[in-house]
Amino acid sequence: MSNRAVLSIDFELFTQTPAYRSASGTTDRDGVGLDGGRFFRDTLAKYDATSTAFVVSSVAESHPDAVRALADAGLEIASHTHTHQLLSDLDSDGQRRELSQSKDVLERVTNERVSGFRAPAFDITDDHFDLLSDIGYTYDSSVVSSRSIPGWYGGEYDIHEPVQATAVRPDAPDSITEFPASVMPGLQLPLTGTWLRFFGPRYTILGMKLLARRGITPMLYVHPWELVDLPAVEGVPTRVYVRTGDWMRRAVERILQQDFEFTTVRTALVDGEAAATQLQRGETP
Ligand SMILES: [Zn+2]
Incomplete structure (x- = not known):
């Protein structure tokens, strides 16, 4: 049973959603x-x-201390674009x-190399992986193999663990690895973000355990604005507010109390590769 998990954070402000x-x-x-x-x-x-x-790198420009504090605490910093616009709108x-701007800004602010990327709203275009490779990223995490949720996303992929990006787009460069966000086996709905708030931590934890039993490292995500009391804004759908803040x-906290080793994407990918190499050589990982 895999005991590793990634609980990532898509570091954007409420006003950028x-x-x-x-x-x-x-x-x-x-x-x-x-x-x-914090x-x-x-x-x-x-x-x-x-x-x-x-991290949305415009936040790193307006609030550099907040992003530097994450890096100083040992978190891996990856990119979530510069302004959090949908890529397919551009x-x-x-x-x-x-x-490229987000990579530059984040590397300048943290003094660390940025190798990972996640698109807002799992929205990527046909030349996404070529662009990532050109700019110097090595992994992407912008795919979720969710069932189709009308008006939202899903129904496009059947990928549940790290793979070469060629498994997502056959003409993608070999240099990019895709680490998809996890979905609940069977139900095929995402395990985190909005779905954690709708279905509760027991749902998420069950999904993590089912994946781990299959040898799959769960990849979860939350948002910082889900962890605060949001201002009431006219026209923001009610579902956005559900169970944000203390809940x-x-x-x-319940998720982090589970018997998993919560690590960075970079570590999960490197360790996963080492285990695969050992398996190929007939060694016990
Ligand atoms: Zn986002």
Whole structure:
């Protein structure tokens, strides 16, 4: 049984979510979600865990200390674009800018190499992997093999553990690995984010155990704004608010209390490769 898991955080502010951007109302509150990032960092430390933060790099420009604190606490910093726009809304140059600018900004702010990327809303385009490879990323985590959820995402893939990106797009470069977000076996709905808030931590933990029994490292994700009390904004759908704040903090803590070694994507991929090589050689991993 695999005992490793990744509980990643998509480090964006509430005001950068599609739900807020398409709402009629606004909020005056600045940095909605930064407290959630602090809580996440402290709670990882409390359980001797670490993680990968997929960071929207404009947040690293406006709040560099918040991102540096994540890196200083030992989290891997990866990219979640520069401005959190949907990649399919941009032309090829616009996509390239989001991918390269975010890498540059995050490397400058943290002084660490950035090798991973996650697209907002699991939204990628046909030349996504070519762009990643050109710009110098080595892994992507923008795929979820969810059932089709009308008006949202899903129904496109059947990938449940790290694979070469060629398994997602046959013409993708060999240099990119895809680490998909985990879904509940059978039900095929994601295990985290909104779904953790809808179905509760027992659902997520059950899914993690079922995956681990199959030798699969669970890949989960949460958002910092889910870990704070959100301002009421006219036009933001009710589902966005469900169980955010203290409820979600307790849920994250419950997950981290489970008997898993919570690690970074980079570590999970390197260790997974080493185990695969050992298996090929006929050794016991
Ligand atoms: Zn996002």
